[in-house]
Amino acid sequence: MREEFRRNLAAAEDTLAGLAETAAAAIEQATVALLEADLAAAERSQESNRALRQRLTELESTAYDLLALQAPVASDLRVLVTVVRLGANIERMGSLAAHIAETAERRHPAVVIPDLLVPVFRQMGEVAQQMAVDAAAALRSRDTADAARLEAEDDTVDRLRLELFRQIAGDWPHGAEAAADAALLGRYYERFADHAVAIADAVLYLVTGVAVEVAAE
Amino acid sequence: MREEFRRNLAAAEDTLAGLAETAAAAIEQATVALLEADLAAAERSQESNRALRQRLTELESTAYDLLALQAPVASDLRVLVTVVRLGANIERMGSLAAHIAETAERRHPAVVIPDLLVPVFRQMGEVAQQMAVDAAAALRSRDTADAARLEAEDDTVDRLRLELFRQIAGDWPHGAEAAADAALLGRYYERFADHAVAIADAVLYLVTGVAVEVAAE
Numbered sequence: 001m002r003e004e005f006r007r008n009l010a011a012a013e014d015t016l017a018g019l020a021e022t023a024a025a026a027i028e029q030a031t032v033a034l035l036e037a038d039l040a041a042a043e044r045s046q047e048s049n050r051a052l053r054q055r056l057t058e059l060e061s062t063a064y065d066l067l068a069l070q071a072p073v074a075s076d077l078r079v080l081v082t083v084v085r086l087g088a089n090i091e092r093m094g095s096l097a098a099h100i101a102e103t104a105e106r107r108h109p110a111v112v113i114p115d116l117l118v119p120v121f122r123q124m125g126e127v128a129q130q131m132a133v134d135a136a137a138a139l140r141s142r143d144t145a146d147a148a149r150l151e152a153e154d155d156t157v158d159r160l161r162l163e164l165f166r167q168i169a170g171d172w173p174h175g176a177e178a179a180a181d182a183a184l185l186g187r188y189y190e191r192f193a194d195h196a197v198a199i200a201d202a203v204l205y206l207v208t209g210v211a212v213e214v215a216a217e
Numbered sequence: 218m219r220e221e222f223r224r225n226l227a228a229a230e231d232t233l234a235g236l237a238e239t240a241a242a243a244i245e246q247a248t249v250a251l252l253e254a255d256l257a258a259a260e261r262s263q264e265s266n267r268a269l270r271q272r273l274t275e276l277e278s279t280a281y282d283l284l285a286l287q288a289p290v291a292s293d294l295r296v297l298v299t300v301v302r303l304g305a306n307i308e309r310m311g312s313l314a315a316h317i318a319e320t321a322e323r324r325h326p327a328v329v330i331p332d333l334l335v336p337v338f339r340q341m342g343e344v345a346q347q348m349a350v351d352a353a354a355a356l357r358s359r360d361t362a363d364a365a366r367l368e369a370e371d372d373t374v375d376r377l378r379l380e381l382f383r384q385i386a387g388d389w390p391h392g393a394e395a396a397a398d399a400a401l402l403g404r405y406y407e408r409f410a411d412h413a414v415a416i417a418d419a420v421l422y423l424v425t426g427v428a429v430e431v432a433a434e
Contacts, residue, residue: 067294078281176389
């Protein structure tokens with residue numbers, strides 16, 4: 001019974017890693033939509049998000065079936081609870097990518113991002129996408145080195161967001177609405193990155209048994 | 218054994234409800250800090266958030282002890298997993314209140330919110346606080362009427378946020394930085410409200426066994 005549970009649990013973790021990769025695709029597509037006012041890319045991002053939500057619902061249902069049908073011991077339950085929690089993180093990542101895609105759709109055919117900020121958002125998009133890929137790798141490998149890489153990437157996102165605020169607070173000729181859009185978009189990327197870090201922290205916890213202190217933010 | 222587990226589980230749910238009330242206090246204090254540039258209120262909000270995080274860590278630890286020491290059946294486990302998940306929602310509510318308080322601190326002694334927007338933010342603060350109180354009531358009562366009230370309140374928050382965007386997109390003489398601040402603050406209140414709704418939805422699910430369809434956002 002325990003072997004079977006473990007096999008099913010490993011399959012659930014693998015599904016979770018695949019969903020983190022779907023979140024990576026969703027934010028990549030959303031960033032293209034944003035920077036190029038590309039409606040087709042926006043639609044692909046939304047579709048990735050819908051697929052992600054559908055498969056998360058199935059994963060959660062599987063997790064509850066595992067609870068009901070097999071009698072997992074406490075350590076396995078801990079992993080199972082973590083899988084359910086991380087599912088919520090990945091769901092948010094998909095929603096945040098969708099918010100970015102929606103912003104591109106709402107302003108189309110205008111480009112939301114002023115030229116000056118394109119490099120900042122391009123880099124934010126690249127790092128965020130890489131973080132989702134790395135979170136998936138950490139889930140698959142349970143390797144602490146994969147998890148540790150996320151911290152440095154998160155620092156990059158924070159730095160880019162500060163650069164964004166400096167631009168808005170400086171000589172900003174693009175008006176209030178564009179400033180509000182840029183601030184919210186920066187927030188979406190930042191939160192996407194935070195969720196990837198949360199996945200890495202949970203993997204570290206499962207491997208080492210030591211909770212990562214979550215900084216009050 | 219099962220009776221003991223249920224007693225402990227009920228205690229955990231009660232703790233969770235208390236923490237939702239702490240989140241209500243945190244957003245009330247943060248709103249005072251925001252509207253009146255009141256540093257002492259900001260500090261009280263931060264302190265509520267710190268207390269909330271500390272008690273959530275303890276609650277999570279208790280939940281895992283329950284898994285380890287008692288042999289819960291599947292339906293009880295489902296409640297336990299829900300308790301852990303809702304803990305994450307309440308943690309976010311505390312963080313969002315802290316973000317609002319930090320914004321007030323960062324801009325002090327200036328008031329962040331232009332006069333014109335004070336009524337919008339005052340009402341957002343009141344509704345958000347009430348939603349946390351109502352989420353706590355839903356957790357304590359497991360009453361679907363308590364849970365249902367949250368949906369209407371959430372509509373109010375969405376309406377207020379639209380009003381906020383209309384102001385920013387209209388004749389806005391306050392500059393780009395103030396627009397960015399206002400947009401982010403509106404987002405914090407909206408997310409706070411979303412988490413309260415998620416708590417209510419989970420309560421409905423525990424009571425009725427029917428998952429509330431989460432709208433893709």
